[in-house]
Amino acid sequence: MKLFHSFDRKQTCITKSSCQSRLSKQGNSTYSYSSQPKAAQRQRFKFRPTVVPPTNESISVGNLMYDRRIVRGNTYAMHSLPTQTPLNLITIQRQQEARQRVAARRKARQFFRTVTPEPVQDRKHINVQTELYLEELTDRVEEADVFIQTDRFLDRPPTPLYIPQATGRDTATQIETGDLFNFNVEVRPIVEVLAGRTVEQALVEVSQEEEMRRMRDQQRDYEESRNAELVELQRSEEQEKRLRTEKDRRMQQEEEVHRAEREAQEKIAARAFSRAYLQDLVPSVFNNLRENGYFYDPVERETEASFIPWLMDQTMSQVNQLNISRTLLDSTIRDVVNQRVDQYQRLNDSLRQSNHSGSRRSSRHGSEKSLQRQKSTSSDHRAPKE
Structure with missing residues (x-):
């Protein structure tokens, strides 16, 4: 094993x-x-790793039918051999050890598996279906029914009771009333026992009641003393509590006094420092504010804010009126000049159309009249302008 x-x-x-x-x-x-010590095997990596099996193990020979290097079919066809990477010797040894472990487990299971004992002489075992679920047999096989039944064991009959053999003679007698039992005589011990037990029980109950009374008195005395002690303890605790509260209150008051003193000292120091620091700061601040225009003359500010804008508005309105009058005058002059140009143009056209046969004197006389007329019209236009 x-x-x-x-x-x-x-x-x-x-x-x-x-x-x-x-x-x-x-x-x-x-x-x-x-494991037992073994000699180190030399690794051979020239062609392929070979494993030298131990002496106590059999050499397993491979089957040529399942060898991938052997080609089946036409020898002229091209066949590609699968490329195999050389296995490491340690890997091969592990694989062999794994196969050995599997085979050893299988043998151990077969050894430890409980088997059915061999049948006795002139009997044989018949296979019986013992699965949890019956399965239907589709391929029906010719079979014959054979029944086997062992002989029923007969129960052993019960052992008969031992009855001794009777000896002597059988005789008969007559017992009258009062021969075997006398009530007055037989009842006396029973009555004595009952009376004694009753008196004893009464005495026990009386003693128990007396003991209970003493226990109640003792319990009452104990409760009174305990209550007195509890009252004294509560009084002591209240006094201790008052003392502790008074102590805490006094300590808090002392801390508040010290804190108020520290705050007063800090305020005094801060006031002195601020006064020393702001002594030269206030004049410089006022100077900067005055230079930046925050402090101003009210008359000057009123003049700049109210009078100068009003004056500018009035001046601009007067300038605008002058500009409007100038624009109107320019437009009037332009109209007059345009009219004169039109008149000169018409006069020139009329002169060209007139007969050139007239004398120069008549023409000069007409031109002088036209000039006089133009002078009169120009003088008429200058009068309203002035």
């Missing part, structure tokens, strides 16, 4: 006797096991 134990991915296989001996030596300590 073999047991298997896995610790830090190492598979161990030891016999039951050795395991028990080691456990008995170690006691309750943690179980540890180290």
Whole structure:
């Protein structure tokens, strides 16, 4: 029988006797096991890693039918061999150890599995369906019904009671009333017991009542003394509380007095510092305010704010009126000049259209008249302007 134990991915296989001996030596300590020392194997990486199996293990030979390097079918066709990376020796050893552990677990389960005992002579076992759910058999197989029934065990009959054999002779006698029982005689001890128990119970109850009375008196005295002590204790606690409250109040008053004194000293120091600091600051501030225009002459400010704007408005109104009159005069002069130009143009046209056959004298006389007429009109226009 073999047991298997896995610790830090190492598979161990030891016999039951050795395991028990080691456990008995170690006691309750943690179980540890180290494999037997082995010679270090040289790694061969020239072609492919080869694993040298131990001497006590059988060499497993691969099946050629499942070898990927063997090509099936047409030998002239192109076949690509799968590229395999060389496995590490440690990886191969771990895989072998894992397979060994699986096989060992399977053997252990088969060994520890409970099996049905072999049938007795002239009997045989028949397979019976013991699943939780019955499954329907679709493929019907020809079968024959066989029944097996063991003989019923007969119960052992009960043992008969022992009855001794009767000895001697049987005789008969007659008992009259009062022969075996006399009430007056037999009732006397019962009455004595009842009376004694009644008197005893009465005495016990009386003594119990007396004891209860003494206990109540003692309880009353104890409660009175306890109440007196509680009153004294409460009085002491109240006095202590008053003293503590008075102490706290006095300490608070003292702290308030000290705080008021500190505040007064700080205020005095701050006032002295501010007075010394502001002694030269106030004149400079007033000078800066006066320079920036915050302090001004009321007459000057009134003149700048009210009189000068009113004067400017009046001046602008007069200037605007003058501009309007000048504009009107310019427009009148322009109209007169335009009229004169039109008159000269018409006169020129009339002179051109007149007969050139006239004498120069008549023409000169007409021109003089026209000039005189123009002078008269110009004098008429100057009179209203002036």
